[in-house]
Amino acid sequence: MGDAPGAGSSVRSRVDTPGVAPDGPADSPSRSRLEVRNVSKRFDATAALTDVSLELRAGEIHALVGENGAGKSTLVKILAGVHVPDSGTILLDGVEVQIPDPVTARLLGIAVVHQEPRLFPDLSVAENVFLAHPPTRRLGAISWAEMRQMAAALFEELGVHLDVGATVRGLSMADQQLIEIAKALSVDARVLILDEPTSALSAHEVERLFAIVRRARDRGVAVLFVSHRLEEVFELCDRATVFRDGRHIITASVGDLTTADLVRHMVGRAVTLFPKAEAPIGEVLLEVRHLSRPGAFQDVSFKVHAGEIVGMAGLVGAGRTEIARVLFGIDQASGGEMLLDGRPLHLSSPSAALRAGIAYVPEDRHRDGLILDFSITDNVTLPILPRLFPHLLVHPATERTLARGFVDRLRVRATSVDQLVQALSGGNQQKVVIAKWLATHPKVLILDEPTRGVDIGAKVEVHRIVSELAASGLGIVLISSDLPEVLAMSDRILVLHEGRITAEIPRAEASEERVMFAATGHDGGASAEAGGPSEASHAGGTA
Amino acid sequence: MTKERAVAAPESAPVSPAVARPWAHPSVLARWEFFLVLILGLFVWMGTRVSPYFLTPSNFANLTSAMMEVAIMALPATLIIIAGEIDLSVESTLGLASAILGFLWAAGVPLEVDIPLVLAVGGLAGLLNGLLVARAGLPSLVVTLGTLALYRGLAQVVLGTRAISDFPSGFTAFGFGTVPGSPIPWTLIVFAMLGAVFWFVAHATWIGRQVFAVGKNKDAARYAAVDVAALKTALFVVSGVLAALAGIILTARFSSARGDNGSGLVLTVVTIVLLGGVDINGGKGTIPGVILAVFTLATLQSALNLAGVSGDYQTVAVGLLLIVSITAPYIARQARTVIGRVLRARHPPPDPVAHGEVVG
Numbered sequence: 001m002g003d004a005p006g007a008g009s010s011v012r013s014r015v016d017t018p019g020v021a022p023d024g025p026a027d028s029p030s031r032s033r034l035e036v037r038n039v040s041k042r043f044d045a046t047a048a049l050t051d052v053s054l055e056l057r058a059g060e061i062h063a064l065v066g067e068n069g070a071g072k073s074t075l076v077k078i079l080a081g082v083h084v085p086d087s088g089t090i091l092l093d094g095v096e097v098q099i100p101d102p103v104t105a106r107l108l109g110i111a112v113v114h115q116e117p118r119l120f121p122d123l124s125v126a127e128n129v130f131l132a133h134p135p136t137r138r139l140g141a142i143s144w145a146e147m148r149q150m151a152a153a154l155f156e157e158l159g160v161h162l163d164v165g166a167t168v169r170g171l172s173m174a175d176q177q178l179i180e181i182a183k184a185l186s187v188d189a190r191v192l193i194l195d196e197p198t199s200a201l202s203a204h205e206v207e208r209l210f211a212i213v214r215r216a217r218d219r220g221v222a223v224l225f226v227s228h229r230l231e232e233v234f235e236l237c238d239r240a241t242v243f244r245d246g247r248h249i250i251t252a253s254v255g256d257l258t259t260a261d262l263v264r265h266m267v268g269r270a271v272t273l274f275p276k277a278e279a280p281i282g283e284v285l286l287e288v289r290h291l292s293r294p295g296a297f298q299d300v301s302f303k304v305h306a307g308e309i310v311g312m313a314g315l316v317g318a319g320r321t322e323i324a325r326v327l328f329g330i331d332q333a334s335g336g337e338m339l340l341d342g343r344p345l346h347l348s349s350p351s352a353a354l355r356a357g358i359a360y361v362p363e364d365r366h367r368d369g370l371i372l373d374f375s376i377t378d379n380v381t382l383p384i385l386p387r388l389f390p391h392l393l394v395h396p397a398t399e400r401t402l403a404r405g406f407v408d409r410l411r412v413r414a415t416s417v418d419q420l421v422q423a424l425s426g427g428n429q430q431k432v433v434i435a436k437w438l439a440t441h442p443k444v445l446i447l448d449e450p451t452r453g454v455d456i457g458a459k460v461e462v463h464r465i466v467s468e469l470a471a472s473g474l475g476i477v478l479i480s481s482d483l484p485e486v487l488a489m490s491d492r493i494l495v496l497h498e499g500r501i502t503a504e505i506p507r508a509e510a511s512e513e514r515v516m517f518a519a520t521g522h523d524g525g526a527s528a529e530a531g532g533p534s535e536a537s538h539a540g541g542t543a
Numbered sequence: 544m545t546k547e548r549a550v551a552a553p554e555s556a557p558v559s560p561a562v563a564r565p566w567a568h569p570s571v572l573a574r575w576e577f578f579l580v581l582i583l584g585l586f587v588w589m590g591t592r593v594s595p596y597f598l599t600p601s602n603f604a605n606l607t608s609a610m611m612e613v614a615i616m617a618l619p620a621t622l623i624i625i626a627g628e629i630d631l632s633v634e635s636t637l638g639l640a641s642a643i644l645g646f647l648w649a650a651g652v653p654l655e656v657d658i659p660l661v662l663a664v665g666g667l668a669g670l671l672n673g674l675l676v677a678r679a680g681l682p683s684l685v686v687t688l689g690t691l692a693l694y695r696g697l698a699q700v701v702l703g704t705r706a707i708s709d710f711p712s713g714f715t716a717f718g719f720g721t722v723p724g725s726p727i728p729w730t731l732i733v734f735a736m737l738g739a740v741f742w743f744v745a746h747a748t749w750i751g752r753q754v755f756a757v758g759k760n761k762d763a764a765r766y767a768a769v770d771v772a773a774l775k776t777a778l779f780v781v782s783g784v785l786a787a788l789a790g791i792i793l794t795a796r797f798s799s800a801r802g803d804n805g806s807g808l809v810l811t812v813v814t815i816v817l818l819g820g821v822d823i824n825g826g827k828g829t830i831p832g833v834i835l836a837v838f839t840l841a842t843l844q845s846a847l848n849l850a851g852v853s854g855d856y857q858t859v860a861v862g863l864l865l866i867v868s869i870t871a872p873y874i875a876r877q878a879r880t881v882i883g884r885v886l887r888a889r890h891p892p893p894d895p896v897a898h899g900e901v902v903g
Contacts, residue, residue, distance in 0.1 A: 385749035
């Protein structure tokens with residue numbers, strides 16, 4: 001076998017890793033299912049992948065980790081038939097294959113689940129699953145009953161309770177993700193590629209997903225799991241491969257690695273996680289009393305002090321973003337009140353919130369946070385233009401100087417402040433969004449999933465920035481589905497469940513178990529390990 | 544999906560410092576304007592081949608004054624299209640303005656009172672469009688298609704089939720007269736002043752920046768505290784007022800106020816805006832490009848007139864120009880990508896664009 005990976009790695013058979021051997025999979029676990037040999041890919045001036053090799057075995061879950069720009073997505077797209085490599089070969093079950101387009105990838109049994117579900121919202125669950133290959137009767141008419149039965153059987157097998165006749169619109173992100181996986185498995189996939197499937201999921205949805213992925217592995221599917229969350233790699237995966245700057249760095253059994261190892265391989269240097277600095281807590285800045293918005297949240301009350309980071313944990317759909325939208329004037333509350341510095345707030349629009357001193361870094365930075373083909377400068381100054389130039393005329397030098405100040409302070413990696421933000425990496429884009437709001441000199445900064453989809457290096461940077469901002473006297477509300485992040489960053493954690501605050505936990509008492517317990521609707525008490533993760537999706541009927 | 548955008552889409556990354564202010568002067572459109580100058584030159588050359596009369600001062604006065612109403616309406620239309628909306632109702636607002644002006648004048652109300660009233664009516668017509676689009680959230684294509692019919696209907700209710708034509712000579716001279724001792728029509732001076740104002744607003748003020756921001760991503764603009772609804776409403780109001788002004792000018796030029804004045808002009812307005820390089824999907828375009836397009840189209844129409852081409856065929860020409868101006872930028876972009884790829888393959892740049900160094 002002349003395809004040993006580039007760096008000096010310790011490739012071992014997963015069999016000698018204790019505790020992860022599957023019991024009786026269809027295929028021998030050591031058999032090579034997919035082999036990528038010496039693949040390179042350039043996009044014009046940029047080398048996305050350089051001489052990369054990777055082996056996926058039947059019946060293993062293989063993690064692919066690396067920072068943004070490391071080449072993970074490029075490899076996924078090559079395997080999905082979206083990109084064609086410039087050189088190198090791909091072998092499937094020992095046979096060399098060409099994957100010129102996504103249809104071929106599907107026919108070869110390579111199924112890809114993307115980060116964001118790409119479903120048809122107005123079609124039913126069953127129709128989405130069998131869209132490309134519906135069961136037909138004579139004359140090509142679709143057999144609806146059979147399709148529904150097949151879909152129901154598939155979800156049954158996955159241990160998921162979903163109404164296969166329901167339309168996809170209105171289903172949670174998590175359920176949509178499961179439909180994507182069902183769709184992938186419906187074609188008897190030999191290789192299942194999951195491209196950051198968990199970035200939009202809450203902890204217990206992640207558990208459910210993992211159970212399904214494990215079941216797929218036990219059926220002999222080779223799973224490639226692309227993720228930013230290292231704890232998931234350790235929980236789920238058998239082996240891990242690290243890419244950095246388009247090159248293969250290491251492939252090793254997960255049992256032989258530590259988090260520190262992985263981080264070091266990913267960034268090429270040692271990194272300390274979550275540098276939360278202790279800051280003096282000041283006066284109450286923002287106070288929310290009995291705030292309600294029908295269908296979103298009810299009777300929400302909390303306070304944010306100067307210098308304090310208040311974490312907001314909860315499952316997706318618990319009402320966290322909805323509260324943020326009211327605090328930023330996008331939606332209006334139906335009852336309750338908000339006070340800033342003791343004065344009542346009436347926020348009819350984001351401009352009103354901005355004037356009051358509230359800033360919001362939205363969840364979806366491409367849709368709401370940035371204008372992608374504006375320059376860094378134009379994005380940073382957009383909210384404050386009327387304040388900056390009261391006589392209408394824009395002075396480019398003034399705004400560029402202002403933007404450069406924030407770019408330096410937040411260490412945005414860019415060639416100049418005139419660079420378009422679409423050319424920046426995810427982490428640097430997020431820093432531009434934060435810069436934009438810092439330029440407004442807010443008193444309260446609300447961050448909604450600020451590190452979703454950014455790489456480890458940038459994540460640490462964002463944490464550093466948020467910590468410094470709190471130390472400078474801002475009140476910060478941190479909404480995040482990343483539990484370790486919330487636990488590490490927050491002075492106090494509010495946990496929401498179905499639109500209500502179910503727990504308020506001070507930093508010293510916070511633990512993952514307590515937060516998750518409250519987030520699933522329990523109020524206090526011990527261990528929640530009981531029921532398996534394969535439990536129903538939105539039944540919620542626990543005693 | 545888009546996390547590795549920097550790697551996945553390097554073609555769109557800015558390379559040259561010439562694109563430093565892309566919201567104001569995208570390089571594609573800078574080239575588009577250059578292209579427009581070439582077409583304009585070609586049409587002038589065609590005109591001189593067709594008739595010796597083409598390059599005379601009086602023909603210049605004719606060809607420009609015939610175009611000034613649509614030119615004035617094209618200015619706010621440019622900003623509306625950049626903001627991602629469209630206003631099809633302008634030609635009917637023009638007709639309504641003309642009808643009300645005629646009605647009031649025939650009723651004995653002096654012009655000093657009529658004109659401000661008519662402009663106010665235009666503003667109200669625009670306000671209705673703006674409220675339906677920006678506040679009620681209806682698609683502007685449908686709203687202004689509806690008011691296109693509504694305002695035309697109102698114009699015909701006001702004046703019936705009558706034509707009012709006994710306007711004072713001072714007023715009609717404003718419509719087709721020129722500045723004494725020159726071939727410059729008075730209306731061209733009005734357009735030049737408005738053009739300068741729109742140029743300034745679109746490309747040098749933050750109002751213009753907000754218009755581009757809304758057109759590129761209205762959600763992000765809203766989250767960035769841009770009052771999207773107020774901005775759009777204001778654009779429609781300005782569009783209505785200037786359509787009414789165009790109605791006054793047309794009435795003066797024809798010495799005739801009629802309810803059906805200006806029928807079909809919206810096709811020309813949209814053609815000018817798109818020929819000027821404005822993206823029909825919003826977010827991109829320049830005022831100078833649109834001003835160039837005004838003269839390009841005026842020259843073409845004059846050349847066709849002098850060549851004896853009938854009005855029907857001229858409409859065919861305008862339609863073709865509209866199609867060409869929508870497709871040409873896409874073709875040009877494709878060509879640029881291919882040429883760029885070939886050049887880069889021959890001379891690969893030393894540093895990848897996507898992984899820039901730290902600023903400062």
